[in-house]
Amino acid sequence: VQGCSHGELDNIYEAIIQSEKESGTKVDLLICCGDFQAVRNEYDLKCMKVPKKHQHMASFWEYYKGDKIAPVLTIFIGGNHEASNHNWELYYGGWVAPSIYYLGCAGVVRIGGLRIGGISGIYKKYDYHKGHFELPPLDSNEVTITIYNYFF
Secondary structure, three states: OEOOOOOOHHHHHHHHHHHHHHHOOOOOEEEEEOOOOOOOOHHHHHOEOOOHHHOOOOOHHHHHHOOOOOOOEEEEEOOOOOEHHHHHHOOOOEEEEOOEEEOOOEEEEEEOOEEEEEEOOEOOHHHOOOOOOOOOOOOOOOOOOOOOEOOO
């Protein structure tokens, strides 16, 4: 299980491979818990609510493009620092790259005999009852104000 990955898949997968070599144990599944940052291109960067100094492409785009393949099945939920336009395209979840699956706004999958559920977003008490206001196509001037909050 990985916390915020911030799009740095190369570093995470290298650590997994190193751990497998040292322990002799195969990792079957990586679960990333928010701030995955599935940034495919420059437009996605503009749709991500982070300070400018943290807006960079990282390595996810290489997996999206198919130049690299994840060495382990990877499942993730979204956080509040996401390319919200990309996640919104897969509201109900879906494959973002070979071997990398987004659970969607809320989703459940079964991997072997394990059922995994997740809810994307963050809880903010003062925004909880407001609802979502953004609509596609998302614009960098308005995006990610409420899109990453979850509501029930």
